[in-house]
Amino acid sequence: MSDLTVIVLAAGGGTRMKSKTPKVLHRIGGRSMIGHVLAAVAALEPARVVTVVGHQRELVGPHVSELRPEGVLAVQDEQLGTGHAVRVALAALADAPREGTVLVAYGDTPLLEGATLRAFTESHRSAGAAVSILSGIVAKPFGYGRIVRDDAGVVQAIVEEKDATDAQRAITEINSGILAFDAAFLAEAIGRIGNDNAKGEYYLTDAVALARDAGLVVTAHPVEDALQTEGANDRAQLAELGRELNRRIVTRWMREGVTVMDPATTWIDADVVLAPDVTLLPGTQLLGATVVAEDAVVGPDTTLEDCEIGAGARVVRAHGQLAVIGAGASVGPFAYLRPGTLLGADGKIGTFVETKNAQIGEGAKVPHLSYVGDAEIGEGTNIGAGTIFANYDGVAKHRTSVGRHAKTGSNNTFVAPVVIGDGASTGGGTVVRRDVPPGALAVSTSPQRNLEGWVVSRRAGTAQAAAAQEALGAVVADATDEQPENGPGLGGGTAERAES
Ligand code: UD1
Ligand code: CA
Numbered sequence: 001m002s003d004l005t006v007i008v009l010a011a012g013g014g015t016r017m018k019s020k021t022p023k024v025l026h027r028i029g030g031r032s033m034i035g036h037v038l039a040a041v042a043a044l045e046p047a048r049v050v051t052v053v054g055h056q057r058e059l060v061g062p063h064v065s066e067l068r069p070e071g072v073l074a075v076q077d078e079q080l081g082t083g084h085a086v087r088v089a090l091a092a093l094a095d096a097p098r099e100g101t102v103l104v105a106y107g108d109t110p111l112l113e114g115a116t117l118r119a120f121t122e123s124h125r126s127a128g129a130a131v132s133i134l135s136g137i138v139a140k141p142f143g144y145g146r147i148v149r150d151d152a153g154v155v156q157a158i159v160e161e162k163d164a165t166d167a168q169r170a171i172t173e174i175n176s177g178i179l180a181f182d183a184a185f186l187a188e189a190i191g192r193i194g195n196d197n198a199k200g201e202y203y204l205t206d207a208v209a210l211a212r213d214a215g216l217v218v219t220a221h222p223v224e225d226a227l228q229t230e231g232a233n234d235r236a237q238l239a240e241l242g243r244e245l246n247r248r249i250v251t252r253w254m255r256e257g258v259t260v261m262d263p264a265t266t267w268i269d270a271d272v273v274l275a276p277d278v279t280l281l282p283g284t285q286l287l288g289a290t291v292v293a294e295d296a297v298v299g300p301d302t303t304l305e306d307c308e309i310g311a312g313a314r315v316v317r318a319h320g321q322l323a324v325i326g327a328g329a330s331v332g333p334f335a336y337l338r339p340g341t342l343l344g345a346d347g348k349i350g351t352f353v354e355t356k357n358a359q360i361g362e363g364a365k366v367p368h369l370s371y372v373g374d375a376e377i378g379e380g381t382n383i384g385a386g387t388i389f390a391n392y393d394g395v396a397k398h399r400t401s402v403g404r405h406a407k408t409g410s411n412n413t414f415v416a417p418v419v420i421g422d423g424a425s426t427g428g429g430t431v432v433r434r435d436v437p438p439g440a441l442a443v444s445t446s447p448q449r450n451l452e453g454w455v456v457s458r459r460a461g462t463a464q465a466a467a468a469q470e471a472l473g474a475v476v477a478d479a480t481d482e483q484p485e486n487g488p489g490l491g492g493g494t495a496e497r498a499e500s
Contacts, residue, residue: 003100004046004121005183005326007089010034010107011054011076016234022056024107026232028136028242029249030269030288033232034060036110038067039270043114044121047100050089050108052076082177083193090190092332097183101125104179104204108231111245116228117178123221124180130216131185131208133158136226145205147220155218158205162198173222175205176229185211245270266299277283293327307337310345323355326362328347340461341350344379360390361404373397373417378404384428386411403438 014023024034031039034051041049049068053060054076061073075090076085086104090096103121105112115495116134124132133155135147145158146168158175159168189210195202211218223229232238249270250263257276260266267285268274278292281299286292290304298304304320310327320337326345331337334352341355344362349355351368358372361379366372368385374397375389381402389400390413400414403422413431420426421438429445436442456472459465 001044001101001121002047004044004098005093005097005100006036006041006046006049006101006103006105007086008034008041008043008051008105008107009050009082009085009089010060011052011057011079011085011183013055014108014233015078017238018234022060023233024060026041026235026238028110028232028256029236029245030271031086031110032063033110033238033286034064034107035067036270037105038064038071038111040114040117041103041105044070044103045312046103048072048093048097050074050092052085052089054079081195081199082204083190083202083206086186086204087193087202090187096187098187100183102181102183102186104177106177106183106231109229109235110232110241111225111228111230111248116223116225119431120178120223121180124219126215127219129180129219130182130211130214131218132180133208133218133220133480134176134180134229135220135222136176136229137172137222138226139172141169141172142397145203146171147173147175149173149220155208155220156212157209158203160197160199160203160205173220176223176226178229178232179204179207180214181207185216187267261299261423285353302332375400375402377402377415378406378422380405382407382408384408384426385414388413389416390414391416462485 049071076088097488138220221390259279262282275294279297283301284299285303292309295312308324316332318335322339323337324339328346337353338356340357355372364381366383370387374391398416399418402420408426409428420436427443
């Protein structure tokens with residue numbers, strides 16, 4: 001809408017939040033409240049958006065500029081009322097709009113949707129109105145401006161709670177706060193709004209009576225979905241709106257073909273993208289810009305923030321941030337994916353595994369009890385259970401590179417920087433401090449020595465010694481009874497068993 005200007009009011013204090021964070025910056029569904037409003041506004045493709053900031057503008061201003069760099073910020077030093085705020089907004093524009101439509105919204109209505117604003121703006125235009133009100137019919141109108149209509153139902157004025165007569169207070173049609181103006185009318189009328197009222201504020205809503213006095217058309221359109229214009233003034237309301245927003249988002253994805261086993265414990269942020277046939281199990285939170293491809297199964301009890309999950313991948317009881325999981329890969333149960341984790345297609349990050357800055361190749365596996373930090377693991381490689389990529393020498397972080405189709409033993413430590421070549425192996429318990437050439441077997445543990453009879457002589461009188469004695473007696477008895485040809489002789493010079 002190229003002749004549309006939108007003004008978002010966000011200069012108020014929001015004291016009931018009892019927070020050092022400005023009200024409109026409180027977050028639900030992965031965005032600030034004002035972020036939701038600005039997204040709804042952007043759907044109209046307006047020519048300009050002016051946001052009025054005041055209270056804590058050093059925080060609100062940069063946030064709004066970051067979200068909408070093309071927008072205009074207007075500073076209202078003192079909050080003298082919504083009429084004053086709109087005057088400040090118009091003054092902030094080099095060329096205040098003289099034609100088209102000016103839409104006014106508030107920065108604290110996170111459920112607001114673009115489609116609602118669009119329909120309202122279109123009705124305003126087709127009615128040829130000077131002012132249109134997005135109204136609402138509510139059971140408890142206390143605190144809101146009431147829509148006063150004459151006997152014929154024609155809107156005459158908006159009367160604020162404090163200025164209302166008892167009869168007016170009984171009116172249940174209220175001003176949601178969202179108003180549309182003919183730009184020329186607003187430009188002319190805004191300077192005529194006074195502050196002679198119970199609050200001593202410049203009420204934007206007084207523009208309604210000014211339009212009627214001039215014989216202009218005023219219309220009010222009750223919104224069907226009143227929650228869309230509801231503001232969150234305290235944290236209890238914020239949580240309620242947050243749950244409702246989530247319910248709406250989850251429902252939308254189910255309609256798009258996502259299976260959600262338990263909508264009540266599934267949380268999906270507004271910017272998450274899901275493919276059809278994704279399955280979400282109970283206790284799953286998909287946050288930020290997370291994207292999940294088709295046939296992936298996530299959960300139960302999984303939190304993914306800004307992650308990308310490939311088609312058909314399985315993520316069970318995991319916590320991930322800025323991680324990319326390939327198609328068909330498997331994660332968890334109990335995995336911690338830190339930023340920079342890239343798991344290739346059909347790869348595995350298994351149980352009690354923590355990864356960070358780790359590129360794990362196609363089909364490569366880190367199945368059990370490991371820390372993989374600052375590492376690269378080639379395709380098809382298997383990392384043994386209990387392996388630590390020791391990336392930190394106490395001063396700086398270093399990288400480890402493991403080649404393709406390597407097989408490393410259990411309980412290894414890779415002391416970075418170190419390179420393990422393609423197709424290499426390492427023995428159990430190896431501490432790899434030097435590079436391992438391709439195809440080599442690295443072992444750093446010394447050969448095992450068995451000190452025969454040590455327990456019986458050094459731990460005499462213990463249950464351990466008794467058990468040892470018993471076993472030794474049995475073996476000796478067996479040996480004398482049967483005299484096996486190839487029995488496992490006791491310290492009798494049998495070959496040391498090869499490690500498996
Ligand atoms: C306003 C409306 C009322 C409506 C209600 C809906 C007026 C006079 N009244 O009342 O009819 O039913 O909203 O919630 O418009 N703001 C500024 N600068 C100011 C004053 C307010 O930016 O100087 C912003 C606030 O941050 C807030 C919004 O405007 O986002 C509404 O202000 P608020 O003081 O809450 O108005 P209400 O008294 O609730
Ligand atoms: Ca309010």
